[in-house]
Amino acid sequence: MASVCTQQGAAHTPAFSVDGDYIIGGVYSIHHNMHTVDNNYNTAPRIQSCTGRVDARGVRLTRAMIFAIEEINNSTELLPGVKLGYQIHDSCASVPVAMHAAIQLLNGNDSVFKSGNNCSHSGVVMAVVGEFGSTSSMSISRVLGPFNIPLVSPYSTCACLSDKKQYPTFFRTIPSDQFQADALAKLVKHFGWTWIGAVRSDSDYGNKGMAAFLEVALREGICVEYSEAFYRTNPRSKIQRVADIIRRSTSKVVVAFVAIGDMKVLLEELAQEPPPPRQWVGSEAWITEPQLLSYTFCAGAIGVAIQQSVIPGFRDFLLDLSPSEVRGSSVLTEFWEDAFNCSLRESELLFLLTCNGQEDLTTLQSPYTDTSQLRITNMMYKAVYAIAHAIHDALFQNVNFTLFQTQKLESKELKQVNFSQNGYHVSFDGNGDPVAFYELVNWQKSERGTIDPLTVGFYDASLPEGQKFLINRKITWVEGGTQVPVSVCSESCPPGTRKVLQKGKPICCYDCIPCPEGEISNMTDSPDCFLCPREFWSNSNRDVCFPKPVEFLSFDEVLGIILAVFSVGGACLAIITAVIFLHHRTTPIVRANNSELSFLLLFSLTLCFLCSLTFIGAPSEWSCMLRHTAFGITFVLCISCVLGKTIVVLMAFKATLPGSNAMKWFGPPQQRMTVVSLTLIQIIICIIWLVVSPPFPVKNLSTYKEKIILECALGSAVGFWAVLGYIGLLAVFCFVLAVLARKLPDNFNEAKMITFSMLIFCAVWITFIPAYVSSPGKFTVAVEIFAILASSFGLILCIFAPKCFIILFQPEKNTKKHLMNKN
Template sequence: MRRSINCTTSDDRLPIPHKFYQPGNLVIGGIVSQVLFLYDNLSFKEQPTQMLLGEPISVPKNYQHVLALAFAVKEINENPRILPNISLGFHILNSYYAARMTSKATLNLLSTQHRFVPNFKCHNQNNMALIGGCISEISANMAIISASHKTPQMVPNEAQQYMGVVQLLQHFGWTWIGLFAVDDDKGNMFLQTMVQILSQNRLCYAFIIGIPKWDYMDDMIEVMIQHWESYGIVIKSKANVYFVYGEPPSFQVLRVLLFLAPFLALPPLGKVWIVTSHWDFASLSVQKIWDMQTFHGSISFTVHSNQPSGFQTFLQMVRPSWAKGDGFIKDFWEQTFNCSIKISDAMDENKETCTGEEKLETLPGTLFEMKMTGHSYNVYNAVYAVAHALHAIYKSRSKHKRLAEREEVAIQNMHPWQLHHFLSSILFNNNVGDAVHFDVNGELVTGFDITNWLMVSNGSVIRVKVVFLHASVQVLPLSVCNDNCYPGYSKKKKEGEKFCCYDCAPCPEGMISHQRDMDACVKCPEDRYPNKDQTQCIPRVLSYLSYKESLGIILTLLVISFSLVTTLVLGIFLKHKDTPIVKANNRNFTYILLIALLLCFLSTLLFIGQPGKAACLLRQMLFGIVFSVALSSILAKTITVVVAFMATKPGSKMRKRVGKKLANSIALSCSLIQVGICIVWLCTYPPFPDVDMHSLDRKIILECNEGSASMFYCVLGYLGSLAVVSFMVAFLARKLPDSFNEAKFITFSMLVFCSVWLSFVPSYLSTRGKYVVAVEIFAILSSSAGLLSFIFFPKCYIIVLRPELNNRKLLIGRKI
């Protein structure tokens, strides 16, 4: 038959909580409760209690850990498939946050009942395992003592939590945080590790506050006085997020600090708290009415938990008289329900008498939770882990023994150190379906839940398992050293400050930043340009003088108009070719000049439209050659006039040189020189279509690259030379007799021509894009129109409107 379970506890004070983590001391509740599993039952010794103003101090919420232990043992003892015919027993002692009490309790567990003899084994009982808290100092003291007995223990692995916090901070953009750590060796190790991890992930801490340790409430006043200035540091900081590495006593220190702040006219913190799995938002028995709103919205990495079936039903059955061996329930019941179990005590303390029928589900979450917490779930799994390991030993050692000898052989002759191997190799699913097993490092394979804590005004605590903050946190706070640098700005380092503290500098011209807090602005690709705010790159617009835009249409209409007028003038001269005014100054050169002017007007059409290879090759060459022909014709006409006049003087030898041969040679030679320049240009550095992405910020200029600027200015320079020579010759001939008065008009036309091209050069050099082309077109049109107007319009006036003046006698005798 299976022996019945007898639960005995050491003290009528509740243990204070902690977590069961991964392998190590199998945890029942925090720093305080050590649980011993034995084949038979043990009694206990009384321990001292904590007092404040005569009131016993406890953490009622942690009574669930005791109940989780009892529930697990009850399930195992009622399960015939685990340790058949064997009943588990347990013993609970309290450490009271004190190292000396932890040592004594551990020694008490490892000694025979009623015989406290350290370093000696005075009994035949083998202690199988301890389930205890993992507060650094408590666990260390347990480990030192229990190691000599080679009792199985576990050590927490906290690396997962650290990286989880880093990812959480990065997700919400919290780069400037406050660090709180318990003021002991483990807290110092945490700070060394965490500061390095933060720096590696571009995060900074605004301050580091050590959370004081205390063992008894009597020390609290002194602790508050010593650390009160820390509250001022926290208030002045810009950090809105605090990462806290502490343990239940540390949490109570913060609770007292925050509770006293309003009475000292200090502002509330109103920050986001991120805490490790060590913490549980639980109130001491004297803190029932204390406000918890400061911690509303806190985020914690809690031990993964689940809800074993039947646990809540088990809790509903708990009553003050439910187990004779439970030394905790009396104080728990009286302190949580504010009543007294004994009538005499109730009269003395002016309290109501407990009915014994009070319900646990009516208690606020800071005092007790009906759902199994992560710490209690670890206790539950720890009990099952030990039970399965014992069961494995039982099966392995009783294979070849007689049935009657199994219990004695399998269990009584087993030593604690032999449990290690079986614990590390177990793999089972608990009653909830969660797998329980250890990895190669002996660490429990488990994870952490990200929990959002919601503190309700009535004292209830709501745990929300989430990946992100619960919607009740209305607006996510900023937690940065300074305001973010918004797009269009980049970070500028502050001398002597941490890298999380910086100024914001606007991006230089031509550069952008498209994200917040960029370390440096970046240049846009060549085919894009920054927008006005310098926050994004916008595609550049193709820019060239198009036939579809207003400027292109106007210039095209001007070209057509001037071309029609030139054609009309040519037609008039052809129609009246035999009249004296047409024949007066070499009509062949008149025709050549008019055709050259017509081609000058039409050549500008090559400058309009998207530049192509053919257009780029032809437009400057055609313009240069045609203009040189026009100017050569004018020069030939002017020199012909001068030579003809000189030839009419008595004894002049110029008569022989007067004739078509002289004019033709002048026109031809001057034109061929320009043709030669253009051929050299084409053979060396010919023009080609090109793209200019730098002259204008917002546009890609499609243009014709002249190939060689020197050759281009050689063409213009030669045209300027012809114009200057023509102007000088015409100027000298302007006062010749009336029959040769065409020189006067040539003088004016050359003056206009030179003025236009002298103003063209600075305008050409100072403009960009399509306006460069427009300037050159305007120069060609205006200079050509000047030649057409001053040379031919007076003659057309006589031919068309005053034909009676178009005879030789009148022309010779008339002064124009």
């Protein structure tokens, strides 16, 4: 016996229906409340019904769907010869009613819809348009999905519906909240708001939309002071708590991802005690809602909205509603009676007038007749046309399509639609989403004192990054301001500082710490300071690295000039002394001083004075090698001459002793050999030093952080100290011999003057060592020059000054008799 499939329970009557070759279903809310029934399980449940007032905007959207279908049926290009029908159900803004309507569309209206062995008949609808709320659309899509019936929503924006694994047959003509969240986050970032508050509807729309926004905001460096969820049916205490958080917050910007009904409840609570000035950033759900424009403390709000549009002929269609047509529909009857405050039916209410048929829709101030923007209405209009184009393509372009046999529209046909209607492009990506395009809407006060939502720009997600925003009109901000309000937790850190996060606070809350010396930050809000290159240093503002000044002892500075003057003066003094000695070379005092060694000593002293000039000026490879070797050799030559004179004094007095032939062993040849031999040793030391590891110019970056010391590196420290050590050894030896000869008789005993000069020489060079080691930078060179000059002046003044004084001012003492007298 053949089986029969029958419906359980009574069928749910559509609010509007018309037969056709192919039926398009519709499920969306015309009423906003459902009649609740407590079932006692003793009787069969009654059909769920709607209560409350008819939503005028819901009626307009219903009429938009009917208008689009009638326009398509009258078209000779789209589906010619094919009539589309429709079945539109009222979901009462309730998920259970919406699911019941979806099942009704699957089953059809016949109580017995299939007989035989197969009970798989899936109804008569080709596709369904709906729902407004994302939660309801998710439920409907789960019902329709297994039967591969597409659901095209004009207003469900939850990003979760883009998941084709869960919702394979879901499409929409409104952009996903993922695009909206991205647009809102970039809008907030565009105006420099990094410290915001966030409120959301406690629903799939609000929670998932805000989650997507916060994810993008975090990547954009935006911090959220608070994020609160609420729903319009929550206890008033919950709404008050959210309002108080907004009032007490330090952030000046509030991002509201909220449905219209929830936003109205929140603004009503805030109106009891208006908060400090807050810049509202709104989602498309409420930013263009006329009911909310009366809350003047929200003036200056900005947000994204669905593009407003013009549908030719639609207003005339809305106004062309006759009383007879109204009486034929219970929904239109309710709307008519509510709009004109009269009754089309017999009423027991004495104060309610009977409608006389003279009511004029053109005079009605209602969302039904408001066609100034047509945002969601156009989404509905495009949804119907998308389904019609998919059917058209299947019927007239796909020769293998079996629509007439299966009475089903495949989802792949919808994915391939690509057309323009009234200048608005319609297509779907792989997730069933359209290209995201939003208007930027700003609440501005008009001259009449009312608030109007004005379009001030656009956001096009299809454009490259950086070009998605276009603002083409002046924006009015909170409290009518013309300057972009500032909402930051911490002011931007200027160049020269770095950000240090405040403990326990978001990343947007920080302190600005100046960069240390030698480090810079050259951009605003730098997280770190960066070291300057080794040869650069930071300026006082710590935002630029400039080359470190190069310092060396130069002829242009005062210290260098003074030392150069003394150096040249000392050389001139030695030359003048030599001239005096040369002029009086035949006098006893010159002859008694071993004139050959005296002239050689004066020559070496001249070189000693002049060699100090090689220490002044910028070090070069040749000057570094010359300064130390010239100093070492000339000083050894000088000390060798002094040592020779000391030995001559000792030998001369020993020669006066009976039987002594001391001068025979230290005559002029031996004196010359001594000087040459001792100097040759120093020359050999210097040659070895220059060959093995010569001095070289170097940039000293360690002594001072802020400047470069240009100096000569020793190359080999052993070579340097060997040169100095050899000079010191000769000086000590000379000093010892001079001390031994200091008490010898005669008025002119040169050993006394040599002793004193060697005492000064040794004292200078002993104090030189610690001063040289501890002196920084160019002062190291100055100390070395000072030691050379001091010891050279000590020698020339102690040895030659007394003789020159006698020659020039006491010639009477310049006799052999006076010199030979013993004290």
